[in-house]
Amino acid sequence: MDEFEDEVLQFPQTPKTPWSFGRQTSTSYPSRSEITHSELESRNPSAWNPERGTELLVAAEKGDSDTVRRLLETTSLDADFCSEEDKRTALHRAAGYGHLAVVEILLKAEGNPLVQSAAGRTALHDSCIGGFDRVVKVLVRYMKRGRALDTQDKDGQSACHLAAFHGELDCFNILADKGADCGLHDNLMRTPGHLAAMRNHPSILQSLFYKGINLQVTDSQGRSPIHYAAQHGGLEALVALIQCDCPTTVGDSFGCRPHHYAAAHNHVNCLRLLIKNGCHPEGRDGSGRTPAHMAAQYDGMTCLHWLLEKGINPNIQDDQGYTPLHYAGEAGSAECFNCCLQHDAELSIRNNRDDTALDTAKLAGHPVVIEKALKSELKCRHCLHKYNFLEWEKANQPSQVERGISHAGESAYVSPLPPAQRVASQLERNRQKQQKLSAKKTSQDKKGTKSDVKLPRRDLATKYYGEHVGDIYKLDF
Missing domain, CATH: 1.25.40.20 (Ankyrin repeat-containing domain)
Structure with a gap:
């Protein structure tokens, strides 16, 4: 059982400690919009002391629980003190760095877990980003009121969103088990x-x-x-x-x-x-573009080469009459342009505006680089690798002796019988073997010798050297 299951965390019923002076003591947490910094300072000026508050924030961020406890007990400093820049309280900082002891001290000192920073995030958001599941358990126990677990930041993302984004499975499961909405939409x-x-x-x-x-x-x-x-x-x-x-x-x-x-x-x-x-492979989108069009348009050279190698039509046109070659020229992708040419793409095809691929490249401001691709001064690296491999194979063909040895090795143990007779003879041998085994089993059943006798337990030596080993050494197998 989890070490936190037996512990019951509750808010103080009669807040008489120095840090609760001048603050609301209702069990329903007020939001930051309900209690502003000016109101807190007007109720108790010392509760919003910048120097002491900065010391509290630094101690919470470093996990210095003794300093945090001393500041809260010896001064009237507010537990929800935050910096003016990011509006993050000590609870935010302690939860973001996984300091469990400091988080418990701040919560028992009536630190508000629902306070949102300038980005709209609570301490629960920060603990999920860091993947501190033990801190999440404690915060969740304090945030059972309403839909507090689904508090969204300025991007509309809850703690579940951040836990899923960072791959924190333990934090995500804790939130889901406590009733957080795992299907919530952000902005x-x-x-x-x-x-x-x-x-x-x-x-x-x-x-x-x-x-x-x-x-x-x-x-x-x-x-x-x-x-x-x-x-x-x-x-x-x-x-x-x-x-x-x-x-x-x-x-x-x-x-x-x-x-x-x-x-x-x-x-x-x-x-x-x-x-x-x-x-x-040639499925079209709403504009009639195939994956080859998309790869050529966005410089996806590896995908374009793979598709063309699989036999995709290099001259396929979309609703505007564009081929992959048009998109490669418009994007200025020399390697994609050369890859299309290496797979028999035609330069003469015109789009709905009566432009060829070279015209499209000129209109987009890429005439020089596309001209280099046309002259194969800039090549598709995959096409070049394939060409080099084929040339190597052609230059390193096996000699006549090597081919003879390879052929002899393949046919050395081939039966001289024709394939049909070879299969028939093999089937006949299998049938005869099966008949012998059946006859042997029938004779054993009639005699009742070995089938009725319980054989002794065999060990490794008996398995490989026979049962006589046990008789020689008089071992009980």
């Missing part, structure tokens, strides 16, 4: 599942799936977590989402499927996995 309509897929944390995604959270929910642009995993190259997260039955062919608001994002960001392993699991 961009992203859930913790989106952030876990973005940072490639498959354990968080599996935890969400087992808790019944929908992993197909979309953000403000219609993208689900599987789009985020493909975009950011999270191969393990992508595998986890596919295992959780997330569809691979769903499009976002622009019709882009996950393999379009993988090609655009040059994540070839993710692209291969998605095509293997149902994505069509």
Whole structure:
């Protein structure tokens, strides 16, 4: 059992300590907007002493529990003192660095765990960022009122979002078990599942799936977590989402499927996995672009080369008449342009504006670099590697003697019989062997000799040298 389960943390019922002077003593925590710095200073000027307060913040950040306790007991300093720059209290700093003893002291001194910093974050947010699950347990026990666990910062992200983003599974499970909303949306309509897929944390995604959270929910642009995993190259997260039955062919608001994002960001392993699991290599988005178009447009040279090697049409056009060669010229990607030319892309194809790929490159301001790619002065590194390998194989062909030795080794033990007779004879031998075993078993059953006798236990020596070893040395096996 956890060492914190037996401990019951409660707020003081009759606050008569020096640090509670001039503060509200209700069990419902007031927000920072309800009690301002000026009000605290007007009630008790010494409670907002900058010098003492700075000393408290430094001690809390360093984990100096003795100094924190001394300042709170010997002065009337407020436990919620914060710096004017980031508005972070001592509780924020102690929780952010995982100082459990200091956190307990501040909470027992009526430190407010719901106070938000300038970024809108509570101490629970900071402890989840650092992955301090023991601190999270204590803070959660003090924040059972209402939806305090789902407090959102200025980006709309709760503590669950930050725990999922940083891959802190223990903190995430603690929040989920205490009733935090694991499907909460931030300002961009992203859930913790989106952030876990973005940072490639498959354990968080599996935890969400087992808790019944929908992993197909979309953000403000219609993208689900599987789009985020493909975009950011999270191969393990992508595998986890596919295992959780997330569809691979769903499009976002622009019709882009996950393999379009993988090609655009040059994540070839993710692209291969998605095509293997149902994505069509020439699937189009809302503008008619294929993954080859996306790879050429965003300089995804590795993905473009892999697609062209798999037989993708290099002259395929989108709704605007653009081929991958047009997009490579417009982006000024010399290697992608050369890769398309190496795979028989045509320079004469025109788009809807009657521009060739070279015209598009000139209009985009990349005539020089594309001219070098056209003359193969700048080459696709993958095409160059393939060419060098083929040339090496051609130059290092095996001699006639080496070919003869290789052929003799392959045919040295081949039966002289034709293949049909060879298979028939093998089947006949297997049948005869099976008949002999059946006849031997039948004769043993009739005699009742070895089948009814309980054999002695055998050891390693008996196994390899026979049962007579036990008779010679008179050992009991």
